[in-house]
Structures are given as C-alpha cells and as structure tokens.
Amino acid sequence: MSTQQDQIRKSTMNAISMKSRTKGKLSKGKILAYIILIIFTIIYAGPILMLVNTSLKTMPEFMKNAVGIAKSMNFQNFTEAWKKANFPRYMTNTILYTFFATALFVISAVFIAFPVARKYVKCSGAILTIFIVALFLPPALIPQFQLMLNLNLYNNPVGYVMLFLSNPVGIVILVNYIKTVPKEMDEVASIDGCSYLRFVLTIVTPLIQPAIATVAVLHAIGIWNELILPTIYLTSEKYYPITRGMIVFQGVYGSNWPTLAAAVMIMTLPMLVLFLLLQRYIVSGLTQGAVKG
Amino acid sequence: MNYLFGRGKGKLVPYLLLFPGLLIYFLIALGPSLATGVYSFTDATGIKGAPINWIGFDNYKEFLVMGQASRDNYAALGRTLLFCFFVTTIQFALGLLIAVLLNSKIRGKNFFRTLYFMPVILGAVIQGMIWSLFLYPMGGPVAKIMELIGIHSEFLGGKPSEAFAWVIVVQIWANMGTTMVIFIAGLQTVPGELYEAACVDGATAWQTFRNVTWPLLTPSVNTNLLLNIIGSLQAWQLFLVLLGYRNGTQVLGYLIYATGFGQTSGSVTSSFRQGYAAAASMILFLIVLVLGMATQFILQRRERRILG
Numbered sequence: 001m002s003t004q005q006d007q008i009r010k011s012t013m014n015a016i017s018m019k020s021r022t023k024g025k026l027s028k029g030k031i032l033a034y035i036i037l038i039i040f041t042i043i044y045a046g047p048i049l050m051l052v053n054t055s056l057k058t059m060p061e062f063m064k065n066a067v068g069i070a071k072s073m074n075f076q077n078f079t080e081a082w083k084k085a086n087f088p089r090y091m092t093n094t095i096l097y098t099f100f101a102t103a104l105f106v107i108s109a110v111f112i113a114f115p116v117a118r119k120y121v122k123c124s125g126a127i128l129t130i131f132i133v134a135l136f137l138p139p140a141l142i143p144q145f146q147l148m149l150n151l152n153l154y155n156n157p158v159g160y161v162m163l164f165l166s167n168p169v170g171i172v173i174l175v176n177y178i179k180t181v182p183k184e185m186d187e188v189a190s191i192d193g194c195s196y197l198r199f200v201l202t203i204v205t206p207l208i209q210p211a212i213a214t215v216a217v218l219h220a221i222g223i224w225n226e227l228i229l230p231t232i233y234l235t236s237e238k239y240y241p242i243t244r245g246m247i248v249f250q251g252v253y254g255s256n257w258p259t260l261a262a263a264v265m266i267m268t269l270p271m272l273v274l275f276l277l278l279q280r281y282i283v284s285g286l287t288q289g290a291v292k293g
Numbered sequence: 294m295n296y297l298f299g300r301g302k303g304k305l306v307p308y309l310l311l312f313p314g315l316l317i318y319f320l321i322a323l324g325p326s327l328a329t330g331v332y333s334f335t336d337a338t339g340i341k342g343a344p345i346n347w348i349g350f351d352n353y354k355e356f357l358v359m360g361q362a363s364r365d366n367y368a369a370l371g372r373t374l375l376f377c378f379f380v381t382t383i384q385f386a387l388g389l390l391i392a393v394l395l396n397s398k399i400r401g402k403n404f405f406r407t408l409y410f411m412p413v414i415l416g417a418v419i420q421g422m423i424w425s426l427f428l429y430p431m432g433g434p435v436a437k438i439m440e441l442i443g444i445h446s447e448f449l450g451g452k453p454s455e456a457f458a459w460v461i462v463v464q465i466w467a468n469m470g471t472t473m474v475i476f477i478a479g480l481q482t483v484p485g486e487l488y489e490a491a492c493v494d495g496a497t498a499w500q501t502f503r504n505v506t507w508p509l510l511t512p513s514v515n516t517n518l519l520l521n522i523i524g525s526l527q528a529w530q531l532f533l534v535l536l537g538y539r540n541g542t543q544v545l546g547y548l549i550y551a552t553g554f555g556q557t558s559g560s561v562t563s564s565f566r567q568g569y570a571a572a573a574s575m576i577l578f579l580i581v582l583v584l585g586m587a588t589q590f591i592l593q594r595r596e597r598r599i600l601g
Contacts, residue, residue: 029498033394037405040391043466044408047427050434054426066432108314115307120296127315130323138578139527140325142332142553142571147325149341165314166322190297196306199298225416227530232554243418247534250422257426264422268415275414279407282414286471287478 051268055261062258077262084253085263089238090245097157097241098223101164106216108165110208113174114200118186128175131168145232155235163233164223170215173288177211178204214285217278224271242267329578332571339553339565352572366548366573373526373544373577376461377584380525384465385517388472393502395473396480406477410470420467421534425449428459453541460531460542467531468524472517479513480506508599515592522588526581545580549573 054062055077056070081087115121116128144163145154153159181204189199205212230244240248246267253260275282296304333352337345356366391409395402412420428435428448439446449456483506491501529546536542538551553570 030397030399033397033399036390037394037399037401041405041408044412046434047423047466050427051423066429067434067437108317111307111310112314115311120307121311127311131318134318134323134326136582137323137326138329139574140322140329141550142337142567142574143325143328144321145339145554145567146332146337147320149339154341162317163321166318168318168322186297194298196298196303197310200310221414221416225414225418227416227418227533228550243416246418246422257429260422261426264419264426268419271414271416271419272411275411276407279410283410283474286413287475 051261051264054257055265057258059256059258066257074258077258078266081249081259081263081266084259085249086237086245087242087263087266090240090242091266093157093239094224094241094243097161097164098220101161101223102216102220104161105165105167105170105219106212109167109170109174109215110200110205110212113171114178114204116171117175117178118183128172131171134168141232148233154233155239157234157239160230160233160239163229164219164226167215167219167222170219173215173285174208174211176288177208181207210281210284213278214281214288217274217281218285221271221274221282329571330575332568333575335568335571336566337568337571339567345568348568352569353576355569356572356576366545368541369543369545369548370580372457372542373546373580376457376464376528376544377522377525379461380464380468380528381518381521383461384469384472384521384525387465388469388517389476391469392473392476392480393506396477406473409473412467413470415467417467417530417534420463421531424459424463424466425535449535453539456536456539457542460535463535464525464528464531472521475513475517475520476510479510483509511596511599515589515596518592519585519588523581523585526577526584545573545577549577 050067053070054066056073056075057077058072058074061068061070061072061074112127116124118124121127148154148159148163151159153162185203185207186199189203194203225243226241227243227247230239230241231247234240234244237248246263249263250260253263296307299306334347334349335345336348336351337343355362357363391405395406399405415423427433430436430446430448430450435448436446446455448459487505487509488501491505496504527546529544529550532542532544532547533550538547543551549570552573553565553567555565
C-alpha cells in the first residue's frame with residue numbers, strides 16, 4: 001500500500017518538475033520577475049556605485065560631469081578625507097564605545113538571561129516582563145538627559161557608554177535561546193562540583209554562542225550608527241564618534257563631494273565587511289526580535 | 294526549577310551577578326522612560342541646577358491649543374501621519390513583492406537578498422549621505438534620468454513637499470530589507486506540498502498567492518505592519534541628515550528633539566524646553582500606542598477569521 005502511494009507520489013513529483021523545467025526557460029512570469037529584480041538592483045546598487053565612483057574623482061572632474069566614470073583614479077581623496085576629517089580620532093572613539101558597550105552589555109545580559117530562563121531567581125517571569133514592557137513605554141530621552149546631567153556624566157565617554165548598556169530585545173533573544181539548552185547540563189555540572197559562575201562562563205556561554213553573536217552584532221551595529229545620542233551628550237570634539245564627526249565634516253566640506261564621498265566610503269567599509277561576514281546572525285536576530293517584539 | 298549550584302548563602306550568587314545589569318536597566322532605560330510623563334508637567338530646561346517647577350497641564354495646553362506654535366505642531370503631526378502612511382504601505386507592498394519573487398526558483402537569490410538588505414545596517418548617516426550624493430541636483434544620476442522625461446527637480450533643496458517626498462523614498466530604500474527578510478522567513482514556513490497541490494490542480498500563480506501564500510503569511514503580515522507603522526511614526530533621523538531642521542518638512546519626532554535639545558546639537562548653554570518636549574513626546578507616544586493597538590486589534594480579528 002505504502003509503496004504504491006510512494007510511486008504515485010513520485011510520478012506526480014516528476015510530472016511537476018517536468019512541467020516547471022519546460023516552463024522554466026520561457027515562462028513570462030519568470031522574465032517579469034527578473035526585470036523587477038534588476039530594476040531594484042539598479043535602485044539599490046546605483047547610489048552605492050555613485051558613491052564609489054565619486055570618491056575616485058577629482059573635484060573638477062566631478063563638476064564637469066557628475067555621473068561620468070572616474071578616469072583619474074584619484075585615491076588622494078581617501079588620504080585627504082582621513083587626515084582632514086580627523087578620522088583616526090573619531091574612528092578610535094567609535095571602536096572604543098562600540099567595543100566596551102557591547103562587551104559589558106553582553107556579559108550583563110547573559111547573567112540576566114540565564115537565571116531568568118532557568119528560573120533560578122525568584123520572580124523570573126516578572127523580570128522578563130519588565131524587559132518586554134520597555135518596548136511599549138514612552139521614549140526615555142529627556143529624563144535620561146536630566147539624569148546624566150545631574151550625575152556629571154554629560155559630555156563624558158563613560159556616561160556615553162553607559163547609555164548603551166540596555167537592550168531589552170537582546171535579553172529576550174538570549175532567554176529564548178537558553179531555554180533550548182538541556183537542563184541536564186546543569187545537573188551534571190553541579191554534581192561534578194562546578195560553581196555557578198564557572199558554569200555560566202565556561203559551559204553556557206559557548207553553548208549559546210550563536211545567540212550571543214546575534215545579540216552582540218545587532219547591539220554593535222546600533223552603537224556604531226548612533227547619531228542622536230552623541231549629538232545630545234558629547235559636546236567636545238575629542239569625544240565625537242564617527243557619525244557625529246561625519247556630520248561636522250559634511251558641514252565643512254559639503255560641496256566637495258569627491259572628498260566627502262571618500263570619507264563616507266571609509267566609514268561604510270567596516271560595516272560592509274562585518275555585514276558580509278555576519279549576515280546570517282544579523283538576519284536571524286532581526287527576524288527573531290521582530291517576531292517576539 | 295531548583296537551584297543546583299549551592300545552598301544557603303551560595304544561593305545568592307545568581308542574584309548578585311544579575312543585579313548590576315538590572316540596576317543599569319532601571320537607571321538608564323525603565324526609570325527615565327516612566328519619568329517622561331512626570332517631566333511633561335514641569336518647566337524643566339536642561340540647564341544644570343536650574344529650578345524645575347510643577348506647571349500642571351500648561352505644556353499640553355500650549356502644544357495643543359495655543360496660536361501659531363500649535364498650528365505648526367498640527368502640521369508636523371499631519372506630516373508624521375502622512376509619512377507613516379506612505380512608508381508603511383509602499384514598504385510593505387515592495388517587501389512582499391520582492392520576498393515572493395526571491396522565494397521562487399530564481400538564480401542569484403542570495404545576491405539580490407544581500408544587496409536589498411544591506412542598507413539596513415548602514416545607519417541613517419551613511420544612508421542619508423549616499424542619497425544626498427545620488428540626488429545631486431546638478432547633473433547627478435537621478436537628475437539626468439528625470440531630465441530625459443522632462444522633469445526638473447531640486448530634490449532635497451526643492452519645495453518642502455518635494456524634499457519630504459524624497460525622504461520617504463530614502464526611508465523606504467533604507468528599511469525595505471527588514472520587511473523583505475521577515476516575509477522571506479514567513480514564506481519558508483509555508484509547506485512545499487501546498488504549492489505542489491496547487492500546481493497539480495492547475496492554479497495560476499495569482500490564485501496560488503491569493504489562496505495559499507497570503508493566508509498562511511498572516512503572522513509575518515502582522516509583524517511587518519506593526520513594525521512599519523510604529524517605526525515610521527517615530528522615525529526622523531533621515532530628516533536630520535537629509536534636510537536639517539527645515540520649515541514645512543519636520544515630523545513630530547524631529548520637533549521634539551529640536552525643542553528639547555536645540556536644532557543641531559545639544560549644548561547646555563542655551564535654555565531648551567525639556568518639559569515641553571517631554572509633553573510633546575508623550576503625545577507622540579499616545580499616538581503610537583493608539584494606532585499600534587488599533588492595528589493589533591484589527592489584525593487579530595483578521596487572523597481569527599483566516600486561521601480560525
């Protein structure tokens with residue numbers, strides 16, 4: 001009986017695949033699909049190609065023909081942008097802020113998410129709810145500013161990093177992932193006399209590494225791209241991250257597009273590399289966060 | 294579950310390790326978030342040490358019913374809703390279209406998906422700068438194309454309504470990837486057998502979409518609609534990068550920022566009206582809440598009707 005069914009199934013499957021194979025080459029629908037995708041490719045790649053092209057031009061070349069292909073291969077724009085935009089300083093600041101805030105957040109988040117997921121602390125459910133509730137509350141911007149001002153953490157790199165030590169979506173992602181780790185691990189480890197701290201750091205952390213990567217990458221991208229908070233909280237130029245520096249640079253070199261484009265390229269490249277390497281984590285984090293949020 | 298890693302005082306270890314993170318969260322996120330309502334009834338300025346007085350509903354009255362300022366506020370509110378409407382509908386439709394196309398048998402799927410998703414991670418500054426260049430009015434690519442069909446545009450420097458429309462375009466360009474990715478994730482949960490069955494029954498592509506894909510996509514439809522509505526009501530960073538604080542273009546989010554922290558940067562030397570800004574952000578928050586909950590209500594009713 002079951003073999004008969006299998007046979008029928010197989011033959012229908014064959015029929016379907018034959019159908020789609022013969023259809024595949026000529027189908028109007030497919031041609032239309034490719035046309036739409038190519039139009040979107042132009043809309044998405046166009047602005048970026050324009051940026052790359054402009055960054056390689058000289059200013060007179062750009063003025064003469066803004067869309068012409070760069071002939072001069074003027075890499076000087078990059079060295080100029082790097083020096084004039086004070087990039088080494090801004091880039092260092094951004095890297096430091098991103099690194100410290102992400103590292104501190106992820107560590108604290110694991111120590112929150114693990115006991116909550118395992119119900120090792122009282123009111124675990126309530127703690128999780130407190131994090132989810134934050135997604136439905138008014139923006140914290142103004143009282144947060146008043147607080148930082150009164151704590152003397154205004155225009156202070158430490159205070160600035162502090163602003164990024166919370167991320168409710170990250171906690172929710174970690175809790176959900178930890179729930180998939182078998183509880184027998186805890187039993188075995190505790191029988192072997194492993195301490196709580198050691199268990200979390202040396203056993204749980206490696207096991208939930210994909211979720212940690214997702215949370216860390218999403219959090220880091222948010223800090224790297226943040227524009228509003230540095231504008232509000234950091235007034236000394238020496239503390240500027242690259243986003244704020246870029247806006248200042250645009251104010252000064254607004255009409256010199258080749259140099260400006262080179263500066264934007266320098267700022268974009270690290271993100272692009274990170275994105276291509278870690279795309280999987282970013283996408284899974286966004287879809288998970290979205291569905292849970 | 295019982296705690297396994299110790300007894301007596303040993304049981305306190307997880308609490309001790311959890312505490313710093315929770316404290317920081319209360320201090321910088323939850324507390325301030327709740328305090329926004331309190332600040333909205335004061336005349337807080339953002340100057341250190343300046344007295345903060347309780348002024349009741351004055352901020353709300355001023356925002357909603359007083360002269361030119363409130364007319365400007367209503368204009369900004371109108372633009373916020375307009376922005377939300379166009380961004381949500383267009384981004385939703387395009388994201389769905391692209392996701393369905395990329396879910397079919399097509400070459401180069403990964404390339405297309407990666408490319409369309411990329412702007413999401415670039416952030417408002419890069420997104421804005423890239424488009425300021427792309428929309429270069431003196432012979433830039435878009436200007437050239439529009440010249441071909443006989444349209445001259447000043448783009449971001451043009452009339453407020455024109456500049457506003459371009460911000461909508463950039464906003465959609467920047468965020469369509471998220472909508473697409475969520476739809477793709479949803480499409481992958483639709484069982485392949487259903488498509489086979491539809492194919493055997495001789496359903497057209499449209500019929501398959503209408504009767505198989507669309508109903509089963511309901512969870513991603515809900516997620517995307519809510520995310521798009523809430524996100525676009527609160528979005529304003531691209532306005533800052535692309536246009537600056539320009540009359541006739543500001544949305545509510547930008548207005549709040551500008552009254553609370555000054556138009557371009559937050560310097561503590563001038564007096565900013567943070568109490569008033571807090572009231573304005575409470576109003577925006579209530580709009581987001583009401584629209585979000587109404588959407589949620591409608592979507593849940595629809596979901597019950599479709600999925601039972």
